[in-house]
Amino acid sequence: MALIVQKYGGSSVADAASVQRVAARIVATKRAGHDVCVVVSAMGDTTDDLIDLAQQITCDPPQREMDILLTAGERISMSLLAMAIDALGVQARSFTGQQAGVITDAVYGRARIIDVTPSRIAETLDAGQVAIVAGFQGVNTEANDVTTLGRGGSDTTAVALAAALRADVCEIYSDVDGVFTADPRIVPTARKLKQIGYEAVLEMAASGAKVLIPRCVEYARRFDVPVHVRSSFSDLDGTLVTKEDPMEEPIIAGVAHDSSQAKVTLVDVPDVPGKAARIFEVVAGAGVNIDMIVQNVSASGTGRTDVSFTLPAVDGKTATGALEAVRDEVGYSRLQYDDTIGKLSLVGAGMKSHPGVSAKLFHALSDAGINIEMISTSEIRLSVVTGAGDLPAAVRAVHTAFGLDSDQDEAVVYGGTGR
Amino acid sequence: MALIVQKYGGSSVADAASVQRVAARIVATKRAGHDVCVVVSAMGDTTDDLIDLAQQITCDPPQREMDILLTAGERISMSLLAMAIDALGVQARSFTGQQAGVITDAVYGRARIIDVTPSRIAETLDAGQVAIVAGFQGVNTEANDVTTLGRGGSDTTAVALAAALRADVCEIYSDVDGVFTADPRIVPTARKLKQIGYEAVLEMAASGAKVLIPRCVEYARRFDVPVHVRSSFSDLDGTLVTKEDPMEEPIIAGVAHDSSQAKVTLVDVPDVPGKAARIFEVVAGAGVNIDMIVQNVSASGTGRTDVSFTLPAVDGKTATGALEAVRDEVGYSRLQYDDTIGKLSLVGAGMKSHPGVSAKLFHALSDAGINIEMISTSEIRLSVVTGAGDLPAAVRAVHTAFGLDSDQDEAVVYGGTGR
Numbered sequence: 106m107a108l109i110v111q112k113y114g115g116s117s118v119a120d121a122a123s124v125q126r127v128a129a130r131i132v133a134t135k136r137a138g139h140d141v142c143v144v145v146s147a148m149g150d151t152t153d154d155l156i157d158l159a160q161q162i163t164c165d166p167p168q169r170e171m172d173i174l175l176t177a178g179e180r181i182s183m184s185l186l187a188m189a190i191d192a193l194g195v196q197a198r199s200f201t202g203q204q205a206g207v208i209t210d211a212v213y214g215r216a217r218i219i220d221v222t223p224s225r226i227a228e229t230l231d232a233g234q235v236a237i238v239a240g241f242q243g244v245n246t247e248a249n250d251v252t253t254l255g256r257g258g259s260d261t262t263a264v265a266l267a268a269a270l271r272a273d274v275c276e277i278y279s280d281v282d283g284v285f286t287a288d289p290r291i292v293p294t295a296r297k298l299k300q301i302g303y304e305a306v307l308e309m310a311a312s313g314a315k316v317l318i319p320r321c322v323e324y325a326r327r328f329d330v331p332v333h334v335r336s337s338f339s340d341l342d343g344t345l346v347t348k349e350d351p352m353e354e355p356i357i358a359g360v361a362h363d364s365s366q367a368k369v370t371l372v373d374v375p376d377v378p379g380k381a382a383r384i385f386e387v388v389a390g391a392g393v394n395i396d397m398i399v400q401n402v403s404a405s406g407t408g409r410t411d412v413s414f415t416l417p418a419v420d421g422k423t424a425t426g427a428l429e430a431v432r433d434e435v436g437y438s439r440l441q442y443d444d445t446i447g448k449l450s451l452v453g454a455g456m457k458s459h460p461g462v463s464a465k466l467f468h469a470l471s472d473a474g475i476n477i478e479m480i481s482t483s484e485i486r487l488s489v490v491t492g493a494g495d496l497p498a499a500v501r502a503v504h505t506a507f508g509l510d511s512d513q514d515e516a517v518v519y520g521g522t523g524r
Numbered sequence: 525m526a527l528i529v530q531k532y533g534g535s536s537v538a539d540a541a542s543v544q545r546v547a548a549r550i551v552a553t554k555r556a557g558h559d560v561c562v563v564v565s566a567m568g569d570t571t572d573d574l575i576d577l578a579q580q581i582t583c584d585p586p587q588r589e590m591d592i593l594l595t596a597g598e599r600i601s602m603s604l605l606a607m608a609i610d611a612l613g614v615q616a617r618s619f620t621g622q623q624a625g626v627i628t629d630a631v632y633g634r635a636r637i638i639d640v641t642p643s644r645i646a647e648t649l650d651a652g653q654v655a656i657v658a659g660f661q662g663v664n665t666e667a668n669d670v671t672t673l674g675r676g677g678s679d680t681t682a683v684a685l686a687a688a689l690r691a692d693v694c695e696i697y698s699d700v701d702g703v704f705t706a707d708p709r710i711v712p713t714a715r716k717l718k719q720i721g722y723e724a725v726l727e728m729a730a731s732g733a734k735v736l737i738p739r740c741v742e743y744a745r746r747f748d749v750p751v752h753v754r755s756s757f758s759d760l761d762g763t764l765v766t767k768e769d770p771m772e773e774p775i776i777a778g779v780a781h782d783s784s785q786a787k788v789t790l791v792d793v794p795d796v797p798g799k800a801a802r803i804f805e806v807v808a809g810a811g812v813n814i815d816m817i818v819q820n821v822s823a824s825g826t827g828r829t830d831v832s833f834t835l836p837a838v839d840g841k842t843a844t845g846a847l848e849a850v851r852d853e854v855g856y857s858r859l860q861y862d863d864t865i866g867k868l869s870l871v872g873a874g875m876k877s878h879p880g881v882s883a884k885l886f887h888a889l890s891d892a893g894i895n896i897e898m899i900s901t902s903e904i905r906l907s908v909v910t911g912a913g914d915l916p917a918a919v920r921a922v923h924t925a926f927g928l929d930s931d932q933d934e935a936v937v938y939g940g941t942g943r
Binding site: 121124125155158159161162163165166167169170171174176177178180181183184185187188189192198199201204225249250 | 596668
C-alpha cells in the first residue's frame with residue numbers, strides 16, 4: 106500500500122463526463138489499496154473564461170482580486186470531483202489551498218509556496234477517504250488572503266503536497282503520455298522515456314519541451330519526490346522523473362526544440378572592457394531575460410567585435426528599443442534583429458561523461474545540410490541555433506543520429522552501455 | 525455621512541456591463557461621503573448552472589461539496605465588482621463569507637448565522653475603501669468548512685452585516701422598485717409603498733408576495749435594521765421597511781395573493797376529541813406544512829363534520845397519500861383534493877385597531893360575485909380562499925375597495941387618518 110498524490114490538469118476534467126472518468130480512475134487506485142490525495146486544476150477553459158470576464162471589466166485588475174476570481178475555477182472542479190467519487194461509493198472531501206495548508210508569500214498572481222501543513226489532508230487519508238485539493242492556490246497567512254501560484258501552479262501544488270505528506274509518488278496526469286525523446290508532431294519516431302533525471306527534464310523544459318514546469322521539477326528535486334508523468338486518457342505507464350540513476354537513465358534523454366526565440370546582433374561593438382556588461386545591463390533593465398550569448402574574439406587590428414544573443418521573440422521590441430536608446434553610448438554601428446530562428450537542444454545527464462557528443466551533433470547537422478548560427482552548452486545540454494525553416498529537419502536528423510528513433514535498439518540509449 | 529450596506533442580487537450583476545453599472549452606483553454613494561459595504565449574489569444564472577453541473581455528476585451530491593461548489597459563484601461576482609470599482613478610481617476589496625466573519629452552524633445547504641465578526645470589513649471601511657462581501661455563504665468554524673445559507677441567503681447576509689456593523693440602513697437592490705400594494709402584473713393600479721413595518725412585510729411575504737424573504741425580515745426586526753428595498757435599474761426611492769411607525773405606516777399595506785396552494789377536505793370525520801389532532805399529526809409526519817384550517821361545528825345529530833385545510837400544491841400527493849393510509853383509523857368517508865384554489869390576503873398593521881375591515885372585504889368580494897371558500901385571520905392579516913379563476917378579479921376588487929389604487933387619495937390609506 107502506497108500513498109499516492111495524483112494531479113489532473115484542466116483537459117482531464119473538461120466536462121462532467123471527464124470528471125466521472127477521472128473519478129473512476131481515482132476509485133480504482135483507492136480500491137487497489139492505496140491512499141490517494143488528488144490535486145485538480147480548473148475545468149477546461151474555465152480560467153481563460155474568468156480572465157476574459159475580468160478583461161471585460163478593466164484592463165488593469167488589482168492582482169489580489171484577480172487571485173480571488175481565478176481560484177473559483179478550482180473550487181468548482183474539486184467539489185464536482187468529490188461528488189463524482191462519492192457517487193462511486195468512496196468517500197471524498199475537497200479542500201481549498203488554504204484548507205490544505207498551502208501557505209504562500211504575498212506575491213499575488215505568482216505566489217511562492219513557503220510552507221505546507223496538510224493536517225486536514227492527513228486526517229482525511231487516515232479516515233480512509235480520498236482528499237481532493239484545489240491546485241494553483243494557497244493562502245497568504247499574514248493577510249489571510251488567497252493567492253495563486255502562477256503558471257504550472259497545480260503541478261507545483263501536487264509536488265509540494267507529495268513532499269509534505271511523504272508520498273511514495275506524485276502522478277501528474279495530462280493529455281500526453283509522458284516525456285518523449287522529441288516532439289512527436291515533428292519526429293514521428295520519437296519514443297516515450299521510461300525514466301529521466303530531474304536535471305535532464307529541467308534542461309528539456311528550459312529548452313522548449315512542453316513537459317513539466319521547471320519550478321515544479323525543482324521542488325521535486327529539492328524534496329526528492331518521484332514524479333510520474335502520464336496520461337489520464339490511457340492506462341499506460343508514463344515517464345518516471347527521479348534523481349539521476351546511472352543504471353536506468355538514458356545517456357541522451359532527448360532532443361528539445363524552441364521556435365519562440367529571436368536573435369539580436371550588435372555589429373561593430375568596441376572591444377573594450379565593460380561594453381558587454383553595459384549591453385546586458387540595458388537589456389536586463391528592460392525586464393527581458395536573455396538565453397544564449399555569443400561574442401566573437403575581435404578580428405586582429407579592428408578593435409571591434411559582434412555581440413549576438415537570443416531572447417523570447419515577444420520581448421523583441423522592448424529589448425531593441427532599449428538598445429537603440431544607448432547606441433551612441435555603447436558605440437555599436439548596427440543592430441540586427443532576426444525572429445526567424447529555431448533552437449535545438451540535445452539533453453542528457455550521460456553526455457557529460459561521454460566525449461564526442463558535440464562532434465556527433467555537428468556532423469548530423471552538417472550531413473543534413475543545416476547551418477549552425479550559434480552554439481551554447483551546459484553540463485547536460487548542447488544547444489544550437491538554426492534558421493527557423495531548418496528546425497524540424499534538424500531535430501529529426503539529430504534524433505536519428507543519436508539512436509533515439511523508436512525502431513532502433515533501446516540499448517543504444519538506455520542504461521550505461523556507453524559508446 | 526452614513527454607513528450603508530448595499531446588497532445586489534444576481535439580476536443586477538448578470539454580466540460585465542451590469543457589474544460596471546452597479547460599480548458606478550456604489551462609487552456615487554461613496555463619493556457622496558458615505559461608507560459603503562456591499563453584499564453581492566452570484567451573477568445571473570451562475571448558481572443554477574453550477575447546480576446543473578452537479579446534477580450531471582450525481583443526483584445525490586454530498587451537501588458539504590455542494591456548498592463548496594455553489595460558493596464559487598459569489599467569489600466570481602465579488603472580485604469582478606471590486607475590479608470594476610477600482611477601475612473607477614475608488615479602492616475596493618472583496619471578502620468571502622469566512623473573511624467577512626459570517627459564522628454559521630454546520631447545517632450545509634441552509635446554515636443559520638450564529639455570529640458575525642466583521643473586523644476585516646470595519647478595517648476596510650476605516651481605510652476609506654469599499655468592502656465587497658460574498659452573499660449566501662459563511663463558515664462553520666468548528667470544521668473550518670464553507671456553508672451556504674439557503675434561499676434568500678444574500679439578503680440575510682446583508683442584514684446580518686448591517687446589524688453587526690451598526691449600519692444606518694441596509695439597501696436591498698433587485699429588479700423591482702419596492703414593495704407594492706399588490707402585484708402590478710395583476711393590479712395595474714398598484715402603488716409602491718413608501719414605508720412598511722417588519723410585521724406587515726412578513727405577512728405579505730408569507731402570503732405570497734415576492735418581496736423580502738421572511739428570514740431576512742426577522743433578522744432585521746430582531747436587530748432593528750432599517751431595510752430599503754429598491755431597484756438597481758432606477759434612482760427612485762423604494763420602500764423602507766422599519767419597525768412600526770403609526771404616523772407613517774399605512775393602515776392597509778397591501779393585497780397579497782398566492783396561487784401555489786391546494787385544498788384537502790376530509791368529509792364526514794367522526795366529531796370526537798382527538799380526530800383533528802390525529803389528522804394533522806399524520807400530515808406533519810409526512811413533512812408537509814399546512815396553512816389554513818377550517819373545521820365546521822357538526823350539524824346537530826349527525827356526529828360528523830368536515831375538515832378542510834390548505835397546503836402547498838407541490839406537497840399534495842404526499843399529504844393525500846399519508847391520509848389515505850389512515851382512512852379507516854380516522855374514519856372519514858371521503859377525501860377531496862382541489863388544486864384550483866387561490867388565496868388572497870389583506871395585510872396591514874393598522875387593521876387590528878380598525879373595526880369593519882373584514883366586513884368591507886367580504887362586501888367587496890360579494891359585490892364582485894366571488895365566492896369565499898375559507899377564511900383565516902391573524903392580528904394584521906385577513907386571508908380568504910377563492911377559486912383559482914376568481915383570484916385576479918378578487919385581488920383587484922379588494923385593492924380598489926380599500927382605496928389602494930394609485931389614482932385615489934393617499935390619505936385614505938396613509939398616516940392614521942382613520943375611517
